Amino acid sequence: MKSNLFTTASAGALLAVGIASAAQAEDLTLCWAAWDPANALIELSKDFEAESGHNMSFEFVPWPNFADRMLNELNSGGQLCDLMIGDSQWIGGGAENGHYVKLNDFFDANGITMDDFIPATVTGYAEWPKNTPNYYALPAFGDVVGWTYRKDWFERPELQTEFSEKYGRDLGIPASLEELKDIAEFFQGRDIDGTTVYGAAIYTERGSEGITMGVTNALYNYGFLYENPETPYDLDGFVNSDGAIAGLEYYKALYDAATPPGSSNWYMGENIDAYRSGQVAMQMNFAFIWPGVEADETVGSGRSGYFPNPAGPAGQFAQLGGQGISVVAYSEKQDAALEYIQWFAQPEIQAKWWELGGYSALKAVVEDPGFATSQPYAQTFLDSMAIVKDFWAEPAYADLLLSMQERIHNYVIAGDGTAKEALDGLVRDWTEIFEDEGKI
Amino acid sequence: MTVSPIKKVAQATPVPMARRIRGLSDRTIAWIFVAPTIFLLLAVNIFPLIWTIRLSFTNFRVNRPNNDVEWIGLRNYERILTDPGIWSTMQATAHFLIWTIVLQVLIGFTLAFLINKKFKGNDLWTTIIVFPMMLSPAVVGNFWTFLYQPQIGLFNYVIAFFTGADPASFSMIGDVNLAPWAIVIADTWMWTPFVMLICLAGLRSIPDSIYEAAECDRASKWRQFWTITIPMALPFLMLAVLFRGIENFKMFDLVVQLTGGGPGNTTTLTSIDLKREAFERWRTGYSSAYAVILFVTVFGLASIYVKALNKVKER
Numbered sequence: 029m030k031s032n033l034f035t036t037a038s039a040g041a042l043l044a045v046g047i048a049s050a051a052q053a054e055d056l057t058l059c060w061a062a063w064d065p066a067n068a069l070i071e072l073s074k075d076f077e078a079e080s081g082h083n084m085s086f087e088f089v090p091w092p093n094f095a096d097r098m099l100n101e102l103n104s105g106g107q108l109c110d111l112m113i114g115d116s117q118w119i120g121g122g123a124e125n126g127h128y129v130k131l132n133d134f135f136d137a138n139g140i141t142m143d144d145f146i147p148a149t150v151t152g153y154a155e156w157p158k159n160t161p162n163y164y165a166l167p168a169f170g171d172v173v174g175w176t177y178r179k180d181w182f183e184r185p186e187l188q189t190e191f192s193e194k195y196g197r198d199l200g201i202p203a204s205l206e207e208l209k210d211i212a213e214f215f216q217g218r219d220i221d222g223t224t225v226y227g228a229a230i231y232t233e234r235g236s237e238g239i240t241m242g243v244t245n246a247l248y249n250y251g252f253l254y255e256n257p258e259t260p261y262d263l264d265g266f267v268n269s270d271g272a273i274a275g276l277e278y279y280k281a282l283y284d285a286a287t288p289p290g291s292s293n294w295y296m297g298e299n300i301d302a303y304r305s306g307q308v309a310m311q312m313n314f315a316f317i318w319p320g321v322e323a324d325e326t327v328g329s330g331r332s333g334y335f336p337n338p339a340g341p342a343g344q345f346a347q348l349g350g351q352g353i354s355v356v357a358y359s360e361k362q363d364a365a366l367e368y369i370q371w372f373a374q375p376e377i378q379a380k381w382w383e384l385g386g387y388s389a390l391k392a393v394v395e396d397p398g399f400a401t402s403q404p405y406a407q408t409f410l411d412s413m414a415i416v417k418d419f420w421a422e423p424a425y426a427d428l429l430l431s432m433q434e435r436i437h438n439y440v441i442a443g444d445g446t447a448k449e450a451l452d453g454l455v456r457d458w459t460e461i462f463e464d465e466g467k468i
Numbered sequence: 469m470t471v472s473p474i475k476k477v478a479q480a481t482p483v484p485m486a487r488r489i490r491g492l493s494d495r496t497i498a499w500i501f502v503a504p505t506i507f508l509l510l511a512v513n514i515f516p517l518i519w520t521i522r523l524s525f526t527n528f529r530v531n532r533p534n535n536d537v538e539w540i541g542l543r544n545y546e547r548i549l550t551d552p553g554i555w556s557t558m559q560a561t562a563h564f565l566i567w568t569i570v571l572q573v574l575i576g577f578t579l580a581f582l583i584n585k586k587f588k589g590n591d592l593w594t595t596i597i598v599f600p601m602m603l604s605p606a607v608v609g610n611f612w613t614f615l616y617q618p619q620i621g622l623f624n625y626v627i628a629f630f631t632g633a634d635p636a637s638f639s640m641i642g643d644v645n646l647a648p649w650a651i652v653i654a655d656t657w658m659w660t661p662f663v664m665l666i667c668l669a670g671l672r673s674i675p676d677s678i679y680e681a682a683e684c685d686r687a688s689k690w691r692q693f694w695t696i697t698i699p700m701a702l703p704f705l706m707l708a709v710l711f712r713g714i715e716n717f718k719m720f721d722l723v724v725q726l727t728g729g730g731p732g733n734t735t736t737l738t739s740i741d742l743k744r745e746a747f748e749r750w751r752t753g754y755s756s757a758y759a760v761i762l763f764v765t766v767f768g769l770a771s772i773y774v775k776a777l778n779k780v781k782e783r
Contacts, residue, residue, distance in 0.1 A: 096747055099531065125533060224619075235724070235729065289638075290617055290642050293642070430748055438733060441731040442734060443732075464527075
């Protein structure tokens with residue numbers, strides 16, 4: 029609480045001295061993951077440099093090491109980063125441990141309102157505690173897990189006929205997860221143009237967050253809940269409900285029956301590679317890859333299609349990705365960093381952000397009448413963002429994530445025990461973590 | 469008469485200081501020279517060790533600077549030693565350690581024995597064989613990841629060539645039964661040359677006269693091998709085992725790159741597990757206790773082993 033007051037006071041003090049009148053040119057460092065959108069941000073930030081006179085430097089870390097590197101930086105009170113585009117799950121720790129500057133006063137003073145952003149991104153990237161108007165970030169990059177498929181393969185008449193005879197329906201975008209599995213099995217081991225192809229590339233990675241970001245797309249849709257909606261941190265019967273068990277069994281069945289051999293530790297990069305090299309008919313991946321797919325010589329230009337995560341028996345949800353941009357509390361250049369956020373929040377900058385390949389979360393951009401048809405994947409992005417759910421954003425999120433990674437990977441990939449045992453074990457792990465945290 | 473530079477310096481030295489330096493004992497001067505090194509050792513090795521031991525009795529978490537740090541006695545040690553997960557990583561480490569050492573010593577010694585023979589191209593072959601250990605473990609891990617790829621990996625095609633199996637029918641790093649062997653093979657490929665070099669040094673240290681005397685006594689090659697070569701090369705072999713044992717106990721980079729500790733926990737070695745606890749879960753107190761347990765284990769085993777090595781050398 030003390031640190032919250034301090035950071036709020038800091039932000040207020042900065043406002044008092046007048047952000048707009050900051051005349052001194054600063055060298056600002058922005059930290060983010062090393063991926064395609066980061067390159068787009070470098071391009072976008074050139075405008076900021078020209079307008080403000082500040083110099084922008086960037087520290088990008090590959091995804092598998094991103095959390096390790098950046099959380100180390102924050103935990104040690106490092107001053108490497110002035111601005112941090114941290115993962116959505118860091119918001120709790122960032123706020124409670126005083127790593128991020130609270131932005132409410134700054135937003136109020138500059139007419140920035142969270143009502144202008146997609147609600148799911150505000151809850152996911154900016155608020156702590158969730159569903160309270162305490163903001164520690166500005167939604168910077170909307171992202172969500174969706175599916176990419178080989179439209180050109182799906183449209184082949186001989187495959188359509190064969191699929192139709194076998195399953196009694198057309199080969200097209202699956203309406204449910206069960207249908208998705210059928211399609212994946214249909215393509216598994218099939219010879220297409222002299223090459224053996226496989227059904228689907230899904231997230232299975234063990235080391236960071238991969239398999240959790242994948243399996244939740246099945247779990248949510250079969251009935252998994254993080255906790256009792258009525259009683260916070262009441263896990264038993266929600267995390268390991270019958271629906272959740274069925275969802276986990278589904279994910280394992282999909283992995284066993286319809287994924288490429290050797291895909292036991294795959295995440296974003298491996299899935300992209302498998303898809304672009306023509307190994308798989310479908311890939312699960314975050315929406316950030318879609319501009320790259322469209323631009324790809326082999327699979328782009330109309331050869332690929334996109335669809336949101338299909339529904340399951342308990343509804344249709346998708347795993348939220350994406351990040352908010354925060355000012356690091358240890359930075360000595362907070363005024364310039366806030367200036368960057370103020371500039372970034374402008375509708376015309378957000379529109380340009382979308383044009384360059386960044387997924388803007390600003391309503392003015394995504395609700396523009398031309399948005400849905402501006403790119404082949406734009407409508408899928410909008411549909412997907414409407415059904416998102418996110419992982420825990422508690423300060424103990426890393427503990428919670430690692431337990432889930434271990435339990436799920438051990439069952440799905442290593443075939444250790446049953447789905448019920450895995451989820452019961454997860455309830456025990458999470459309960460112990462929340463007990464240690466003093467939440468239970 | 470010319471005055472030497474040393475004398476000049478001595479004359480220029482103020483009398484009180486000269487008296488002071490003259491008054492220092494050899495022991496004091498030795499301490500002055502050694503002090504910076506001792507200070508560095510204390511700062512870099514001993515202090516962190518003592519601090520780690522202290523932290524191991526607390527619930528400290530480095531990512532919760534605002535939380536109170538409580539003294540929890542032996543609770544961390546108790547949790548670690550009763551955790552079946554930790555014991556399974558110990559088992560995975562033991563499997564990795566034993567098999568890599570066995571294979572590296574067998575193959576390394578055989579290669580050294582062959583290379584020790586005088587033949588044309590001897591130096592070239594030595595250079596080629598030594599090449600893998602010059603690579604970075606991260607590069608080797610990445611390289612073997614591709615070799616093990618079921619669709620395009622050379623390893624699967626070689627196995628398929630000899631067995632007739634479909635190359636895509638098995639995955640070395642994705643199968644719980646094969647993955648522990650996948651890391652053993654990659655490490656053996658990389659570090660056998662190191663063992664070979666140590667063995668080669670041992671073999672070349674055996675005087676030819678001993679073999680000549682054995683020839684005079686009409687000892688067979690087999691007998692010469694078992695009664696001269698092996699006993700005289702044994703201290704070197706044991707040294708190789710010690711080095712590889714210590715190195716492989718803390719193996720991290722190669723395995724992380726290859727399997728990430730998976731599938732499941734089948735290749736999660738203690739070093740990987742410790743890193744997760746310390747820098748992913750941020751359980752600083754717990755991971756300090758874990759590190760202390762590993763330190764005591766390695767230190768204890770290494771001490772016993774070094775005593776055995778000294779006994780062999782004395783023989």
